[in-house]
Amino acid sequence: MDQKAPKAEKPSETTPGCSTGDEGATNAIKQSQGAGNMALLDQERETGVLDVQECYKDEDVVAFSETETTVTQIAGQSQVSGQGNKVINIGPNSNVNIFHGTSDDTNTVPSIGSPSEDFPLAPCQDALRAYFKTRMSYLHPLAWNETFTMKIQDVFTTVDLVTRTQQGGNIKRRALPSTVDALIARPDCPQPRRILVEGNAGIGKTTEVSKLAFDWAESEGRSPILEKYDLVFPIALRKVGESQSLTECIFDQLLPKDVPFQESDLETYLKGNDRVLIILDGFDEWAEYKEHGITDLVTGKILRECSLLVTTRPSHTPQLHSLMCPDTRVEVTGFSRGNIRTYIHKFFKGDQDKAAALVKKMDSFLIPSGILATPILLLLTCIMWEENPDMVLGGRIGPLYDELVSFIVRRHCAKNKIAFNQGIPDNIKDALLCAGALAFNGLLQNNLVYNKDDVAKYCSRESLQKLVLLGILHRQESPSRLNPSDQFSFSHKTMQEYFAGLYFAKKLQDEPALQSTLNMYLRTARSVREFENVVVFACSKLGCEADVLLAHLVNIYQEEFRSQIEFDLLRHHEAYLEIALFCFYESGCLSQFENIFLTKGVIQFSGVGPRVYNALGNVLNKIPSESLRNLEALWLTNTWQCFVVPVIDSLKMMNLSELNLRSACLGGHDSNTGPCARLSQQLPHLTGLRKLGLSYNGLLCSDLLVLLPSLKTLVKLEGLYLSCNKLAGCGKSLAELLCSLRSLEELWVCDCRLSLEEVLQIATAVVQHRPKMRKFGYGRLTGPGGDKKVQDVLRGKWPDATYRWGIAYLGQPKLPS
Known part of the structure; x- marks a missing residue:
C-alpha cells in the first residue's frame, strides 16, 4: 500500500522526521565520518537560515544536476534569466539554481510557426499505427521460441511508477497510474517535455514504451493525453548506428519503405513541432556518440519543441540527467505484490488451478523477497513453473538464471533427441563458454548488437549456430538499408550480463594474477556500478570463492568513501552499498561484510525496493x-510500500542508539501480524536506544496502541519523532507515555491530527514529567488561541522558551523557588 503523507504546510517544512538539523546527528553518526552528511539527506531543518529544503517551493522550477562532484548550473541562459530567480549555495562548489516564472531575456528562442502543411501527416500516422498494432501489440519474450507470443493487453499489468522530486534533499514520491501520466501538466511544470524514466534491469521499461506506443495507436477518442501528439516515435537506442541520423533511425526502425515522403520531409516537419513525442529506449544500452543527432536531441540542441522521453538504468541516470536536464523524472519500481498475483493469473488464464498453486508457493517467501518485482524474472519463473511445478524457488537471482539456462538446454536436447543424462553435451558447453566471452567483451565496449565479424572473434561457426538454436543469441537483420546483413544480440541485456558474469568468474578462477585482473576491470566505484549485474552474477557463481572479489570491493569502498561523504555523492555511495550487499547475499560469503557495513557503525538505505531489504535481512x-x-x-527510510519487515525481525541482535524508520509505510496493517506488531516485539531488546524516528508512516491510533507497551520500555530514549501520522484520539496515551520516558528531550507530534485538547494533555505531561525536555513539536493548531494556550502551559516551567511554527524551544527549566 502506497502511503501518502498529508501535504505539509509551512510549519511542516521545518519539522524533523528523526533528526533535528545540524545538532540532531547522533554520536554514532558523528563518529562515522562517511555517514556524517547522510543525515542531511533525510532530515528537515529547523533553523531560521535559508537551507536546501526551503529552496524548493511548489511554484518554482528547479534544475538539479546529479553529477558525481557538484550540484551545478545546468540550464541555458534563457532559463536562468527572469525575475525571482535564486542561486543558493549549499556547500563548497555546490549551488542550487531556482528558475521562477517566465524569462525576461529578450534573446529567448521565438515561437516557431506551424509545421509544414505539405507533410503527408495522415499516411505517416497510418504507417506508425499499423506498425505499433502489429509489432508492439505482441511480446516475444522467448528468444528460443519465436512462435511464442503474448498480447500486451493480456499480460500487461501496470508497474509502480514513482515520480521523484528533490525537496530539501528528500525524495518525494508520488505514484502514477501509467507512464502517460508523466506527460500531464503539473503546477510546477505546466508543459512536461523532457521526461527521464529510470528503472533497474528487466524492470519493465521497454514494455512500458511498447504499451505507450500501442496505446497511442489505439487512442483515437480514448486518451486526451496521447491525442495531443500527432506522431510518436519510439527508438531502440541499442539498434542505432554511429553514422545514422535521427530521421534515418526512425525510417529504419519504424516506417515501411514505401511511405510517400523522404527523410528530409520528416526532418523539416519535426522542427518546431510541439505535437511530436520522441521516445529513446535504453540510454544505458547506447554507445554514446558525441556528434550524433541523438546526443543533440538529448542535450536540447535540436527539436526543443518536441516532447522527449528517455529510459535508462539507474547506473546511467546521473549522466543522462546532466545531459538532458529533465523537467520530469519517473522511476519504474516494478510489480507490486498485487501486480504479481494479477500477472500470474493472466499468464495461466487457461489453468487457474496452476496459477493459484504458484501464487500460494510464492506468497510465503518469494514475493516478499522482491525478486519477482522484476517483470522479466517473473515471466521466466512462470514459464519454468509451467514446465516443472516441482522446481525449487529461491530469492537469489543467480540460481534462477542457472535454472533458466538449464531449462533452455534441456528443452533443446529433448526437442532434438540429444542425450542429456550425462550432463550438458560438450559442444553446447563450448558454445556457452563462447557466449560468455562474447558477452563480457561486448559489455566492455558497450556493444549489445554484434555483426558476424564481432561474433567470429569468440565463437566458431558451429558454436554460433548452436547459440542461435538454443535461443541464447537472437539473429536479426541489420537496420541499415545500405548494408543489410545479419546481426546478433542476447535475448535481454540481463542475459548478456549473466553470461558475462560466468565468464568473469571463470577468468578470476583461472587467472594467476587475480589482483591485476580485478584492477583492470574494476578500478573504481563507478566501474563497479557500470558492471553491477556482471559483478553480482560473478559472485553468485563463485560462491565461497568470491572472497577475493569481495575484498576488492571493500578496498574500493574504503578508498573512495573513507572521508566525509558530500551531499551530491550520497546516491552514488548508497548505490555502491546496494551492489556490495547483493554480492554478499548472492555468494553467501560474508567474511568481508563487517569491513564495509559495520566499521562505521551505520547502515542507511533510502528509497530502495524489497530486493534490498530481503538481501539485508537474510545477511543480517x-x-x-x-x-x-x-x-x-x-536508517531505513522512504519506501513506497512496507518492505522493512525482514530487517525489523533482526533488530533484537543489535545494540542500536538510533533507529530511523521514517516514511517506511508501517501504518494501516494487521495489528497482530503487521510491521507495528513485529516492531513492538523487537523494541524491548534495544535497551540503549536514544532516538526513534517513526514520522510519515501513516500510523493510526490503533498502530500506536500496539507500539505503546514496547515504547514504555525505552527508558534511555532522548528523541521520539512521530510527526505526520494519523494519531487523532491518542493524546491521552501519548501523555501517559511521557511518564515512562524519563530521559526524553525531544518529542515531535506535528501534523498528527491531534485536537487542541489532546495537545494540551501532552503539553501538561511534558511540564509535569519531563523537566529535561528541550524541544516539543506540536505543529500549528487550528482555532482561536490554540498556540497561546499551549504556550501558557509550557511557560510556567520554561519562561524563556521561544516558539516558531508550532515548535517550542524550551531551553533551561525554571528553578524551583
Whole structure:
C-alpha cells in the first residue's frame, strides 16, 4: 500500500522526521565520518537560515544536476534569466539554481510557426499505427521460441511508477497510474517535455514504451493525453548506428519503405513541432556518440519543441540527467505484490488451478523477497513453473538464471533427441563458454548488437549456430538499408550480463594474477556500478570463492568513501552499498561484510525496493550477534510500500542508539501480524536506544496502541519523532507515555491530527514529567488561541522558551523557588 503523507504546510517544512538539523546527528553518526552528511539527506531543518529544503517551493522550477562532484548550473541562459530567480549555495562548489516564472531575456528562442502543411501527416500516422498494432501489440519474450507470443493487453499489468522530486534533499514520491501520466501538466511544470524514466534491469521499461506506443495507436477518442501528439516515435537506442541520423533511425526502425515522403520531409516537419513525442529506449544500452543527432536531441540542441522521453538504468541516470536536464523524472519500481498475483493469473488464464498453486508457493517467501518485482524474472519463473511445478524457488537471482539456462538446454536436447543424462553435451558447453566471452567483451565496449565479424572473434561457426538454436543469441537483420546483413544480440541485456558474469568468474578462477585482473576491470566505484549485474552474477557463481572479489570491493569502498561523504555523492555511495550487499547475499560469503557495513557503525538505505531489504535481512540473520552489536545507527527510510519487515525481525541482535524508520509505510496493517506488531516485539531488546524516528508512516491510533507497551520500555530514549501520522484520539496515551520516558528531550507530534485538547494533555505531561525536555513539536493548531494556550502551559516551567511554527524551544527549566 502506497502511503501518502498529508501535504505539509509551512510549519511542516521545518519539522524533523528523526533528526533535528545540524545538532540532531547522533554520536554514532558523528563518529562515522562517511555517514556524517547522510543525515542531511533525510532530515528537515529547523533553523531560521535559508537551507536546501526551503529552496524548493511548489511554484518554482528547479534544475538539479546529479553529477558525481557538484550540484551545478545546468540550464541555458534563457532559463536562468527572469525575475525571482535564486542561486543558493549549499556547500563548497555546490549551488542550487531556482528558475521562477517566465524569462525576461529578450534573446529567448521565438515561437516557431506551424509545421509544414505539405507533410503527408495522415499516411505517416497510418504507417506508425499499423506498425505499433502489429509489432508492439505482441511480446516475444522467448528468444528460443519465436512462435511464442503474448498480447500486451493480456499480460500487461501496470508497474509502480514513482515520480521523484528533490525537496530539501528528500525524495518525494508520488505514484502514477501509467507512464502517460508523466506527460500531464503539473503546477510546477505546466508543459512536461523532457521526461527521464529510470528503472533497474528487466524492470519493465521497454514494455512500458511498447504499451505507450500501442496505446497511442489505439487512442483515437480514448486518451486526451496521447491525442495531443500527432506522431510518436519510439527508438531502440541499442539498434542505432554511429553514422545514422535521427530521421534515418526512425525510417529504419519504424516506417515501411514505401511511405510517400523522404527523410528530409520528416526532418523539416519535426522542427518546431510541439505535437511530436520522441521516445529513446535504453540510454544505458547506447554507445554514446558525441556528434550524433541523438546526443543533440538529448542535450536540447535540436527539436526543443518536441516532447522527449528517455529510459535508462539507474547506473546511467546521473549522466543522462546532466545531459538532458529533465523537467520530469519517473522511476519504474516494478510489480507490486498485487501486480504479481494479477500477472500470474493472466499468464495461466487457461489453468487457474496452476496459477493459484504458484501464487500460494510464492506468497510465503518469494514475493516478499522482491525478486519477482522484476517483470522479466517473473515471466521466466512462470514459464519454468509451467514446465516443472516441482522446481525449487529461491530469492537469489543467480540460481534462477542457472535454472533458466538449464531449462533452455534441456528443452533443446529433448526437442532434438540429444542425450542429456550425462550432463550438458560438450559442444553446447563450448558454445556457452563462447557466449560468455562474447558477452563480457561486448559489455566492455558497450556493444549489445554484434555483426558476424564481432561474433567470429569468440565463437566458431558451429558454436554460433548452436547459440542461435538454443535461443541464447537472437539473429536479426541489420537496420541499415545500405548494408543489410545479419546481426546478433542476447535475448535481454540481463542475459548478456549473466553470461558475462560466468565468464568473469571463470577468468578470476583461472587467472594467476587475480589482483591485476580485478584492477583492470574494476578500478573504481563507478566501474563497479557500470558492471553491477556482471559483478553480482560473478559472485553468485563463485560462491565461497568470491572472497577475493569481495575484498576488492571493500578496498574500493574504503578508498573512495573513507572521508566525509558530500551531499551530491550520497546516491552514488548508497548505490555502491546496494551492489556490495547483493554480492554478499548472492555468494553467501560474508567474511568481508563487517569491513564495509559495520566499521562505521551505520547502515542507511533510502528509497530502495524489497530486493534490498530481503538481501539485508537474510545477511543480517547470518552475521554473528557479537558483530552486529557494533551497529549503532540504522536508517531505513522512504519506501513506497512496507518492505522493512525482514530487517525489523533482526533488530533484537543489535545494540542500536538510533533507529530511523521514517516514511517506511508501517501504518494501516494487521495489528497482530503487521510491521507495528513485529516492531513492538523487537523494541524491548534495544535497551540503549536514544532516538526513534517513526514520522510519515501513516500510523493510526490503533498502530500506536500496539507500539505503546514496547515504547514504555525505552527508558534511555532522548528523541521520539512521530510527526505526520494519523494519531487523532491518542493524546491521552501519548501523555501517559511521557511518564515512562524519563530521559526524553525531544518529542515531535506535528501534523498528527491531534485536537487542541489532546495537545494540551501532552503539553501538561511534558511540564509535569519531563523537566529535561528541550524541544516539543506540536505543529500549528487550528482555532482561536490554540498556540497561546499551549504556550501558557509550557511557560510556567520554561519562561524563556521561544516558539516558531508550532515548535517550542524550551531551553533551561525554571528553578524551583
